[in-house]
Amino acid sequence: MKIAVCIKRVPDMDVKFKIAASGTAVDETGLKFDMSDFDGYAAEAALQINEKLGGGEITAICLGPDTVGETLRKALSMGIDKAVQLKCDAVPFDGYAIAQALAAELKGGNYDLILFGRMSIDSSNQSVGPMVAELLGLPCVTAASRLDVSAKTSGTAQRELEGASETVSFPLPAVVSIDEGVARPRYPSLKGIMAAKKKPLEVKPAQLGAATVTVTRMELPPERNAGRIIGEGPDTVPELVRLLQTEAKVL
Amino acid sequence: MEQMTAGNFVFAAILLGAAGFFSYNAQRLARYLQFGKGAETSRVTEMPTRLRNLLVIGFAQSKILRDPLAGPLHAGVFWGFLVLTVGSIEILLQGVINGFSYDAFLPKPVFALYTLSQELFALLVLGAVSVLIWRRLVTKPKRLQGPGTHQAEAVFILSMIAGLMVTLLLMFGFASARQHGMEPGLHPVGGLIGRAFGGLSDGAQFAGFAINWWAHALLLLVFLNFLPYSKHLHVLTSLINTFFSNTSGPGTKGAMKPMDLEAEGVEIFGAKDIEQLSWKNLLDGYSCTECGRCTAACPANLTGKLLSPRKIVVDTRARLLEKAPLLVAREENAAPVAHAAHGDGDAHGHTATGEHVAVAAPDPAIEALLGKSLLDHYITEEELWACTSCRACVQECPVSIDQLEIINEMRRNLVLTESRFPEELLPAFEGMEQKGNPWSFAPGDRAAWAEGLEIPTMAELAASNDTPDILFWVGCMGSFDDRAKKVTVAFARILKAAGVKFAILGQEEACHGDPARRMGNEYLYQVLAKAAVETLNGYKVTTIVTHCPHCFHQIGKEFPQWGGTYEVIHHSEYLERLLREGRVPMDEGDGERLVVAYHDSCYLGRYNDVIDAPRETIRRALPIVDLVEPARTKDRGLCCGAGGGRMWMEEKAGKRINVERTEELLATGADTIAVACPFCMTMIADGVTAKGATADVLDLAELVAGRLAPEATASAS
Ligand code: SF4
Ligand code: SF4
Numbered sequence: 001m002k003i004a005v006c007i008k009r010v011p012d013m014d015v016k017f018k019i020a021a022s023g024t025a026v027d028e029t030g031l032k033f034d035m036s037d038f039d040g041y042a043a044e045a046a047l048q049i050n051e052k053l054g055g056g057e058i059t060a061i062c063l064g065p066d067t068v069g070e071t072l073r074k075a076l077s078m079g080i081d082k083a084v085q086l087k088c089d090a091v092p093f094d095g096y097a098i099a100q101a102l103a104a105e106l107k108g109g110n111y112d113l114i115l116f117g118r119m120s121i122d123s124s125n126q127s128v129g130p131m132v133a134e135l136l137g138l139p140c141v142t143a144a145s146r147l148d149v150s151a152k153t154s155g156t157a158q159r160e161l162e163g164a165s166e167t168v169s170f171p172l173p174a175v176v177s178i179d180e181g182v183a184r185p186r187y188p189s190l191k192g193i194m195a196a197k198k199k200p201l202e203v204k205p206a207q208l209g210a211a212t213v214t215v216t217r218m219e220l221p222p223e224r225n226a227g228r229i230i231g232e233g234p235d236t237v238p239e240l241v242r243l244l245q246t247e248a249k250v251l
Numbered sequence: 252m253e254q255m256t257a258g259n260f261v262f263a264a265i266l267l268g269a270a271g272f273f274s275y276n277a278q279r280l281a282r283y284l285q286f287g288k289g290a291e292t293s294r295v296t297e298m299p300t301r302l303r304n305l306l307v308i309g310f311a312q313s314k315i316l317r318d319p320l321a322g323p324l325h326a327g328v329f330w331g332f333l334v335l336t337v338g339s340i341e342i343l344l345q346g347v348i349n350g351f352s353y354d355a356f357l358p359k360p361v362f363a364l365y366t367l368s369q370e371l372f373a374l375l376v377l378g379a380v381s382v383l384i385w386r387r388l389v390t391k392p393k394r395l396q397g398p399g400t401h402q403a404e405a406v407f408i409l410s411m412i413a414g415l416m417v418t419l420l421l422m423f424g425f426a427s428a429r430q431h432g433m434e435p436g437l438h439p440v441g442g443l444i445g446r447a448f449g450g451l452s453d454g455a456q457f458a459g460f461a462i463n464w465w466a467h468a469l470l471l472l473v474f475l476n477f478l479p480y481s482k483h484l485h486v487l488t489s490l491i492n493t494f495f496s497n498t499s500g501p502g503t504k505g506a507m508k509p510m511d512l513e514a515e516g517v518e519i520f521g522a523k524d525i526e527q528l529s530w531k532n533l534l535d536g537y538s539c540t541e542c543g544r545c546t547a548a549c550p551a552n553l554t555g556k557l558l559s560p561r562k563i564v565v566d567t568r569a570r571l572l573e574k575a576p577l578l579v580a581r582e583e584n585a586a587p588v589a590h591a592a593h594g595d596g597d598a599h600g601h602t603a604t605g606e607h608v609a610v611a612a613p614d615p616a617i618e619a620l621l622g623k624s625l626l627d628h629y630i631t632e633e634e635l636w637a638c639t640s641c642r643a644c645v646q647e648c649p650v651s652i653d654q655l656e657i658i659n660e661m662r663r664n665l666v667l668t669e670s671r672f673p674e675e676l677l678p679a680f681e682g683m684e685q686k687g688n689p690w691s692f693a694p695g696d697r698a699a700w701a702e703g704l705e706i707p708t709m710a711e712l713a714a715s716n717d718t719p720d721i722l723f724w725v726g727c728m729g730s731f732d733d734r735a736k737k738v739t740v741a742f743a744r745i746l747k748a749a750g751v752k753f754a755i756l757g758q759e760e761a762c763h764g765d766p767a768r769r770m771g772n773e774y775l776y777q778v779l780a781k782a783a784v785e786t787l788n789g790y791k792v793t794t795i796v797t798h799c800p801h802c803f804h805q806i807g808k809e810f811p812q813w814g815g816t817y818e819v820i821h822h823s824e825y826l827e828r829l830l831r832e833g834r835v836p837m838d839e840g841d842g843e844r845l846v847v848a849y850h851d852s853c854y855l856g857r858y859n860d861v862i863d864a865p866r867e868t869i870r871r872a873l874p875i876v877d878l879v880e881p882a883r884t885k886d887r888g889l890c891c892g893a894g895g896g897r898m899w900m901e902e903k904a905g906k907r908i909n910v911e912r913t914e915e916l917l918a919t920g921a922d923t924i925a926v927a928c929p930f931c932m933t934m935i936a937d938g939v940t941a942k943g944a945t946a947d948v949l950d951l952a953e954l955v956a957g958r959l960a961p962e963a964t965a966s967a968s
Contacts, residue, residue, distance in 0.1 A: 012685055016695050187677055190512065190520050190667035190774045208390055 001056040001126050003046045005080065005110045006102055006132075007039035008091075009064055009076035010122040017220065024215045026240050028177040030144065038117025042178040045154045046115055047079050049149050049185070059109070064091045064100055076196035077188035083199065086206035093123065093215050098129035100209030106136060112152060116177040118143045126177075133175035141168055144217035262468070269472040276479040277487075280537065281685040283575035283761045284530040284645035287661065289522060290508065291529035295499035298451035301494050304651065306528050309493040310608040314649040315933055318544065321386070322380045322594035325649075328412070331376035333488075335419075338369040341469055344846075346468055354435050366393035366436030369533035370423055377416035384409045393441040394543030399565035399725025401482055401541065408483045411474050418467035424448060470911060478689060490649040492538035495531060496651035505642060505804065505858040508658055510773045521663025521771065524624040525571045528660060535652040544652055545644035550912075551889040558637035558646035558740045567628040567657055577621055626661055635661050636673055639908065640769050640895030646886060662771030667742040676770055679899040684775055687761030688727040697725075698757040700736040704743060708757035709790045710833030719754040721746075721820075722792050724806065726799035727762050734936065735929035741956035742798050742822055748959050749834040750788070759786055765805035770896035776811075780805075784815035798952060800854035800861075800928045801894075808859070821855060823865040823927045830871040835873070836960040847954075848921035850912070850935055851888030852928035862886065865927045865951055879919040885954045887913060898930055913938025923947045925954060 011017075011031040018027040036219040041141075043060065050056040060075035063086040072083035076138060086101050106114055114136075126142070133140030138207035144157035147166070149172070156169045159170070188196075230236050230243070244251045266656050295301075307313050313330060316322040344351045354362050386392065387406050387837050395405075424444030426434055428451065432442050448456055498504070512521070522528045545560040546552050552559050626632075634659055644654045662932030664670045681904055684693035698708070712719060723746065729739040746753050764779030783806075787795075797803050820828075845867055855861040862885050869876055883889045892908030902908065913935055916924050924939070924946050926932050936948040949957075 014691065014693050015687065018694070034685060092376075184677075187670050187680060189670040191518070193672070193774065194512075194517075 001050055001053055001112045002110060002147065003056065003058045003115060004044050004061055004106055004109060005039070005075070005115045006061050006128070007043065007071060007075060007117070007133055008036045008120040008122075009034040009062060009068045010120055013121060014101045018216055019220060023216055026218070033067065033071070034104060035074055036117050036120045036122070037177060038119060038121070039118075040119050041180050041182050042115040043075050043078055043080060044185040045147050045178050045182045046113070049113070049147070053150070054177060059084060059111075060251065061102065061105060063087065064206055065089055071202060072201055073196050074122050074188065076199045076201070078186055082197065083201040085203045088206040088208055092208060093143040094209075094211040094213040095123075096131055096213075097209040097211045099128050099135060101206040102128065103132050103135035104207040105204070108133065112172050113155070114138070114175045115148060116175070118177045129175055129177035134168050136175070139170045139174045140172055140176070141174065142149065142177045142188050143179040144176050145177065145179045147176060147182060155237045168173050168185045170185060180240065185216035194224070252434065253346075259347055263934065265469070265472065266343060267672045273479075276476070276908050277533075277581075280465050280479060280484075281876070282579065283571055284533050284537075286526055286571070286578055287528050287530040287533040288573050288574065289527050289529035289532065290511065291531055292508075294495040294497075300501045302316075302497065304499055305490065305494045308649075308651055309490045311905075314647070314651070317649075318646070321383075321392075321542075323907040327379040328383070331379070332370040334368050334372040336375070337365070338419075342464070342468055342471070353527060359435075362435060363437045370420070370438060370440040373416050373419045373423075377413060377420070378698075380409050380413045380416065392928055394547035397539075397543070397561075398559055399546075399562040401540060402542070404481050404483075406539070408474075408481060408655065410478075411477070415467060415470050417596050418463045418470060420444060421681055422460060422463040422467055425456055425463060427846055429453070429460060431455045436896075438512060438526050439940055457479060467844050482539065482541045485538050485650060488537045489540070490536060492534050493651045494654065495534065498648070498651045498653050503811075505854075506808045506812070507768055508656070512774055512775075512777060514946075519664065520655065520667035522657070522660035522721075523626045523664045523667070523668065525567065526573055526658065528567065528625075528832075530661070531567055532567065532653070535570050535657070536564055536571055537565040538650045539568065539652060540650060541565060542649065542744065544649060547644040547649045550639055550641055550643065550892065550908045553889075554619075554908050554911050556634075556637040557631070557904065558634045560658075560728075562632070563630060563654050563657050564652055567763075569624060570623075570625045570629050573620060573623075577617055580617075582917070584728050591656045592840075595825075601633050611708070626664060631662060632665060635665065636900060637897075637904070638662075638810050638895050639853070639897045640891055641890035642857045643853075643887070643890065646857050659769075660772070663773055664771075666771035667774060672770070673900050675900050676896065679896070680767065680772055680775060683762045683764060684781060687779075688731060689762060690727070690731060692701065692727075692731040694758060694761070697730045697760060698755060700725075700730065700739050700888035701743070701755060701757070704740070704747075706743060707754045707761070708755070708760065709754050709792075713790060718791070720752045721794045721796045721825075723753045723755050724795050724797040724802050724819075725760060726753055726797055726802045726931075727756060728799060729797075730760070732929060732933070734932060738798055738932070738950040738952050739928060741950070742952035744956050745826065745829070745835060745952060745959065747936070748836055749829050751829070751834075753929070756786065761786075763802065764808070765801050765804050765809070766896050766899070768805075769894070770811075779827065780810065780884045781813050784810055784813045787815055787817065792817055795819045796822055796825045796930070798858075798927070798950065800852045801930065804854045804858050821859075821861055823855065823868055824862060826951060826955055827864040827871070830868060830955070833903050835955065836962065837955075838958050838960050841875045841947075842873055842958055844875045844877060845873055845923045846879060846919075846921045847873070847923045847925050848879050848881055848916045848919040849925045849927075850891065850916055850931055851882070851885055852889050852931050853888070853894055855927060856888055858884050865925070868951050868957075869925055869954060872951075879921055881915045883915060891928075891931040893934045907932035907938075907941070909938040910941050913942055913944075917942060917944050921927070921946060923950055925951060 009202060011033050015237060020027040025041065040219045046058045058080045060072055060080045060083045062072050065088065068085055072085060076083055086105055092098060114132065118238065119126040130140050130142060143159055145160045146158035147155065151156035152172065154169060154171050155174065156167055158165055160166050230239050241251065266642055285823065315325050341353055353365060357365065361849055384406060385411065387395065387402065400424055423438060424442030425448055427438050427441040427445030428448035432445060448459060477617040478484055490891045509534060525533060539561065541561060543561050549558065549560050637656050640655060642655060678691065679689040686692065687694050709722065723743065725739055728735040746867055761783065764776035765781045768776035769781065800821060801821055803821040806817065849869060851862065865880060869878060889912045890908060891912055892902065916935065923937055926935055926948060927950065930947060932950060939946055939948055
């Protein structure tokens with residue numbers, strides 16, 4: 001099976017962000033970057049499908065400046081066969097602009113399956129996958145928490161809904177965006193890391209579409225008020241309950 | 252000297268055969284060692300240390316003697332063997348040269364001493380061996396049971412030694428009887444036995460002598476040739492092994508071997524089978540006596556885990572002896588053989604020169620054996636992950652075997668080549684990689700404990716062209732763990748009160764990767780260690796103090812592998828020094844009379860010989876303390892259970908190690924348990940809670956900080 005996995009390089013979200021001088025982006029100094037979480041699940045899903053079916057080829061595609069090379073190498077060290085960097089100076093905020101660049105790359109690739117993470121954990125737009133499907137005229141399943149592809153012609157996926165789940169089937173080729181739950185991404189072995197150094201990484205200019213949406217201002221959420229300690233021990237419970245009712249109004 | 256008799260000729264032939272067979276085996280075993288292709292450093296460095304090890308651990312049996320009963324018995328047999336070997340040579344020469352005796356060369360008093368030594372040591376060995384047989388058959392100590400032991404073989408060998416001694420003594424007896432006690436030299440024992448044979452005819456006496464001489468000499472040759480086939484191979488290799496071993500130095504005790512991760516063409520990282528171990532690891536296999544001292548001290552084994560360090564070593568030997576002969580056969584078959592018959596398809600190949608080469612069809616049974624591996628087929632993942640890297644096994648081994656190195660090499664294989672490890676380790680690896688600490692705490696909070704304490708960072712000092720006297724390396728536990736942060740603050744307060752000019756790295760500090768290394772992830776470790784060295788070298792740091800023994804060991808003992816050489820001091824030693832020099836303003840009074848039991852951290856005591864300083868710190872901080880010692884203490888202290896990455900793994904099998912250790916500490920009657928390691932702190936404090944006990948668990952820094960003079964406390968906070 002020929003599979004493409006589209007991945008994004010995102011900052012580690014567990015830090016205190018600062019706004020860059022431009023006022024429209026985060027300050028990237030000191031930030032650590034890695035593959036977006038859901039994209040890791042997508043990469044793992046692709047690897048498992050080809051391991052089950054035997055043979056095949058998986059290509060990881062990432063759009064961005066040269067720093068994304070590191071993210072692509074990580075995908076290769078997991079066992080993905082080849083990588084393509086769609087080079088541009090900065091990743092635009094507009095998902096449609098990105099989707100056009102990806103679609104242009106994917107179009108002639110003869111892929112049986114194109115996988116995305118459900119969303120990128122930095123911008124959380126959930127839009128690029130479906131837009132690519134639309135641009136390529138392919139069926140699209142979003143947020144699959146299970147994916148079964150055992151034949152070259154069709155597959156089934158399970159989607160989690162509020163309190164229920166649904167199973168959908170679709171013909172191939174198709175675009176599927178992956179939710180967590182598929183399978184935890186494997187930890188690259190040193191063997192994989194070494195092998196990744198020898199795998200092909202192709203760099204092509206990104207054919208970005210015109211950006212229609214731009215960020216005009218970015219600001220940090222207001223500081224939370226400091227907590228209050230009312231006292232200690234069971235005697236303080238009535239006071240706590242009173243405050244929760246009158247001040248916080250949560251009871 | 253008389254002419255050679257027919258007996259001499261027969262014996263010479265036998266001797267030649269025995270020597271030939273022995274050297275065949277010696278060469279065979281030496282050749283097997285060459286299959287160990289794992290990286291190895293030179294083992295002929297630092298000769299004085301090696302010779303000292305050979306003398307002290309080898310000849311003087313210092314490690315054997317750590318066992319108060321079996322120790323002297325074994326040492327007796329060993330020394331007896333050394334002495335009796337001189338006599339054995341005389342006997343073998345007698346076999347070839349009729350009437351040979353040292354008497355002809357030695358001055359009378361020396362010869363007398365020689366004969367006396369032979370008789371007395373024969374008696375000594377016989378006595379010791381009898382007790383050892385009794386022990387094997389009747390008292391059966393636990394450490395001699397279990398996987399990796401060969402009971403019957405052990406008794407057989409011991410009986411053979413007893414047989415050697417009995418024939419030797421009878422020989423002395425008959426010799427004495429024949430010469431009516433007038434034989435040259437001193438023969439108190441032979442004389443005594445000889446009296447019993449006094450009534451026999453001359454012919455019977457001669458026959459008695461001859462029978463025992465032959466029995467002794469033949470038994471000796473059989474014994475020598477049986478050794479290579481038994482665990483008593485150690486008789487031949489243990490001294491060699493002790494000489495080549497690094498477990499008591501040379502080199503840095505307890506430092507793990509660095510791996511070359513850039514090496515071209517390496518397919519297998521770490522050890523999956525004997526080929527990836529080093530020749531020294533394989534020699535360890537030959538040298539194991541199966542005594543079980545290691546397993547008896549292993550915290551994992553003691554608490555019912557599958558791991559037994561003895562089994563690790565015995566399995567290594569067993570796999571080597573299974574696989575190496577097949578490899579030898581394959582090598583020999585692969586040598587081109589001129590073949591007369593014309594090729595008919597698959598069974599024959601052609602070399603470049605066109606000659607026929609026999610390609611033996613692979614034998615499925617042999618292929619199956621070759622396809623097995625030490626990992627999985629002998630040693631399981633479960634065993635390997637149970638190890639706390641406490642080094643108790645290495646410490647106890649009388650023949651200086653490094654069980655832990657085999658375990659570590661196999662863990663490396665699991666992680667680096669196979670990506671197989673307990674799932675709990677994944678977050679730890681990712682945390683170290685992405686957040687610079689194994690718990691994924693936000694790196695921005697690393698110095699949160701220091702807020703308001705006015706402690707400068709290295710960056711701040713560097714900005715004003717200043718350098719501190721010491722860098723306080725806080726460590727991940729000390730930076731993020733709520734309990735350990737109290738220790739960090741206590742230690743910082745003492746430093747301030749003592750007027751020490753110190754700084755921290757603040758947000759620039761990140762995990763040095765030691766947990767990753769101990770868990771087998773050498774790749775991640777090297778990334779982190781090299782980054783830390785770069786940071787430290789960037790500030791030209793010279794002296795580092797830390798309250799974490801793992802940081803202490805890693806930075807002090809393993810960073811030199813990456814070009815980081817600093818004086819690294821553990822806070823127990825630093826506190827002791829400050830107190831000794833009177834630099835800490837302490838409360839004048841005697842304070843409370845606490846009953847304190849100190850728990851030795853493995854990475855301080857066994858790894859780095861820091862044993863007295865923590866105790867001295869306690870005594871100086873609490874002048875009227877009642878310092879008590881648990882049953883297992885100092886370099887024999889029992890691990891808390893957190894080392895070797897066990898901190899991040901669940902402990903499902905058997906009893907919890909920390910509970911076992913806490914029980915032992917509580918049994919001293921202590922009201923306070925002192926620790927000098929944030930990991931031990933967690934484990935022992937959990938143990939105390941689990942036991943529902945009330946003892947306080949305090950770090951040394953807290954004991955000292957609690958006794959700071961009131962003014963010092965006021966000014967330092
Ligand atoms: S290092 Fe400690 S836990 Fe590991 S095998 Fe040796 S004694 Fe057991
Ligand atoms: S490894 Fe050492 S301590 Fe352990 S059984 Fe063998 S000889 Fe004894």
